[in-house]
Amino acid sequence: MTYLAKSPWIVHYDGSSCNGCDIEVLAALTPIYDVERFGIVNTGNPKHADIFLVTGSVNEKNREIVKNTYDQMPEPKVVVAIGICAATGGIFRECYNVMGGIDKVIPVDVYVPGCAARPESIIDGVVQALGILEAKRKAMNENAGAAAKPAGDAR
Amino acid sequence: MIPEPWAPVVNAVIYLLLAPVVGGLIAGIDRKVTARMQGRVGPPLLQPFYDVGKLFEKENLVVTTTQNFYVLSYLVFMAVSGALFFSGGDMLLVIFAFTLSHIFLVLGAYASYSPYSHVGAERELIQIIAYEPMIIMTAVGMYMVTTSFYVGTIVQSAIPIVLYLPGVFIGYLIVLTIKLRKSPFDLSTSHHAHQELVKGVTTDFAGPNLAKLEIAHWYEYVFLLGVVYLFFAWNPLLAIAAIIIAYFLEILIDNTTSRVKWQMTLRSAWLVAGTLGIINLGVLYYLRMVVVP
Numbered sequence: 021m022t023y024l025a026k027s028p029w030i031v032h033y034d035g036s037s038c039n040g041c042d043i044e045v046l047a048a049l050t051p052i053y054d055v056e057r058f059g060i061v062n063t064g065n066p067k068h069a070d071i072f073l074v075t076g077s078v079n080e081k082n083r084e085i086v087k088n089t090y091d092q093m094p095e096p097k098v099v100v101a102i103g104i105c106a107a108t109g110g111i112f113r114e115c116y117n118v119m120g121g122i123d124k125v126i127p128v129d130v131y132v133p134g135c136a137a138r139p140e141s142i143i144d145g146v147v148q149a150l151g152i153l154e155a156k157r158k159a160m161n162e163n164a165g166a167a168a169k170p171a172g173d174a175r
Numbered sequence: 176m177i178p179e180p181w182a183p184v185v186n187a188v189i190y191l192l193l194a195p196v197v198g199g200l201i202a203g204i205d206r207k208v209t210a211r212m213q214g215r216v217g218p219p220l221l222q223p224f225y226d227v228g229k230l231f232e233k234e235n236l237v238v239t240t241t242q243n244f245y246v247l248s249y250l251v252f253m254a255v256s257g258a259l260f261f262s263g264g265d266m267l268l269v270i271f272a273f274t275l276s277h278i279f280l281v282l283g284a285y286a287s288y289s290p291y292s293h294v295g296a297e298r299e300l301i302q303i304i305a306y307e308p309m310i311i312m313t314a315v316g317m318y319m320v321t322t323s324f325y326v327g328t329i330v331q332s333a334i335p336i337v338l339y340l341p342g343v344f345i346g347y348l349i350v351l352t353i354k355l356r357k358s359p360f361d362l363s364t365s366h367h368a369h370q371e372l373v374k375g376v377t378t379d380f381a382g383p384n385l386a387k388l389e390i391a392h393w394y395e396y397v398f399l400l401g402v403v404y405l406f407f408a409w410n411p412l413l414a415i416a417a418i419i420i421a422y423f424l425e426i427l428i429d430n431t432t433s434r435v436k437w438q439m440t441l442r443s444a445w446l447v448a449g450t451l452g453i454i455n456l457g458v459l460y461y462l463r464m465v466v467v468p
Contacts, residue, residue: 023228054215056206059222065374067236067381070229094234094381157232 024070024096024157025150027059031069033089035122036112037076040136041103045073047139055143066092071149072126073142077105079117083125090126096156098129098149102142107131183262183327190261190397191254198393199223201400205366205426212430227389233382238287245283246384252276253391257398263327266314273310273398276391277303280376287379295375299363301437305444306350309343312452316343317405319459330408337406337417342455344406346447348421353444354399356392357429360440 034042048055049062063069066089078086090099101122104110109120122128129152132145202223210217219225237243256272259265277299284296318324320339321332329336337344353360361367364375372378380388400418407414435443 023225024232026225027222027229051214054210054217056210056218057216059218059225063374065378067379068374068377068385070233092236094236096233160234 022154025154027061028070028146028150028153029061029063029068030071030073030146031063031066031089031093032073032075033086035074035076035082035086035106036079036118037103037105041075041106041134044136044139045075045102045142048142053139053143055146060146066090067094069093070097070153071146072097072099073102073146074099074106074122075102077109077112078119078122078125079115080119081117083119086122086125096153096160098153098156099126100130100132100142100145100149101128102132102145103137104133104135107133110135183264187258187262190258194254194257194397195390195393198390198396199227201396201422202389202393205422208423208426209430212426223389223393227386230386230389231383235383236381237384238289238379241286242283242380242384245279245286246380246387248279249276249283250387250391250394252279253394253398257394257401260326260398260401263325263330266317266324266326266329269326269398270310270314274303274307280388280391284376284379289373289379291373291375292378294372295363295378298437299376301441302353302360302363305360305441306353309346309350309444309448309452312448312456313340313343313347313402316340316452316456316459319456319463326405329405333409335407335409339459340406340455342451346451346455347402347406348424349447350444351399351403351421352425352428353440355396355425357425359428359432359435360444361429361434362437362440365434 032042032045046062047053066072070093072090072093074086090097099122101107105112106122107128109118112118113120119125130145130149132141134141137145200220203218203220206222207217207220235243252272253276256269256276259272260269281296281299281303284292284299287293314324317329317336317340320334320336321329323329323332356364356366358365358367362375364377377385377388400422403418403421404411404414407417
């Protein structure tokens with residue numbers, strides 16, 4: 021069963037990005053790149069999503085939102101940090117309100133570097149995330165078989 | 176050969192088994208054609224099946240467990256209404272079961288606490304109010320032409336129903352846009368990604384529940400296109416052609432119009448039912464009662 025890799029749905033959140041990376045994320049949906057060829061759909065709903073794309077850094081205002089969005093996604097799920105700000109905080113790293121990269125709040129599986137990240141590298145990052153997603157699904161099923169409880173639930 | 180009393184049962188079972196396959200393929204063709212209209216390559220033909228397969232692999236995240244019951248009821252009653260239709264049952268009973276299934280969907284959306292889900296549920300109710308008169312008029316029109324509410328009798332009648340009910344047919348095509356969740360009437364939820372109101376009525380359904388919702392939609396597609404078939408039942412080839420043209424028109428309308436407000440949806444659906452539908456039925460009544468008593 022590898023349906024997961026054939027139909028990854030995405031939810032995109034703009035942290036405190038300058039909008040450069042966001043435009044590149046949306047560029048991946050346009051006719052030139054057309055990621056729907058691979059079954060990738062940009063849902064606006066975390067409850068329907070498998071992959072969480074975050075652009076921009078985490079700050080004191082949006083940390084709750086990033087955490088909440090992540091928590092609302094059903095297992096298995098992966099997080100892709102798009103752009104250097106999402107990876108480390110980038111040039112905003114030293115700002116008084118910026119906490120740093122997305123991994124300060126939620127576990128990140130794939131980092132896509134760049135300022136702004138190119139659509140090609142975003143697609144490449146999502147494809148790498150699919151491998152991790154499949155591994156997480158297997159782990160989830162094994163855990164469910166072993167202990168009869170939902171996997172990936174750290175609480 | 177199948178003995179006569181068993182034929183409706185066999186038809187119903189064939190529908191229950193094959194409708195999800197046909198419906199899923201229709202959804203796949205829909206996405207492919209939509210992508211081509213937008214200058215894209217589009218997903219594989221079997222993409223809806225991959226989506227549903229994936230949704231069953233996901234965690235069933237629910238806000239309240241009553242959602243599970245409502246979604247299952249939606250699926251079951253949708254399948255039942257289609258099975259009644261394809262087994263040649265009473266059109267009115269089919270419509271009642273069909274409406275009931277949508278009420279379960281609305282209840283499921285109201286069971287969660289999300290305001291987006293609630294707005295989606297309200298809009299779903301408005302859509303039901305908007306299309307229901309026209310659907311009832313379709314059944315009444317078919318009764319006036321064939322003197323039977325039974326689908327089995329209507330489908331075997333040699334009368335070219337669409338020639339007697341052109342207004343009702345056009346009205347039905349317009350409410351079909353609402354029913355297939357196509358723009359400009361995709362108020363409660365849309366198949367297109369990233370619309371307003373998060374995902375409307377489906378916002379709080381995740382994983383297997385969303386998959387059941389999709390399968391119910393596939394059953395719904397086949398049933399709704401089956402009604403289009405009834406209008407052309409005297410000539411099956413023409414009926415198939417009519418279904419293909421009708422669905423293509425729906426995709427075209429979907430891709431060339433933007434969403435309207437709920438007032439406009441209600442007004443246009445009722446206006447169509449009130450003019451095309453009523454005038455068509457009125458003329459038919461006049462001809463039957465006065466001209467040819």
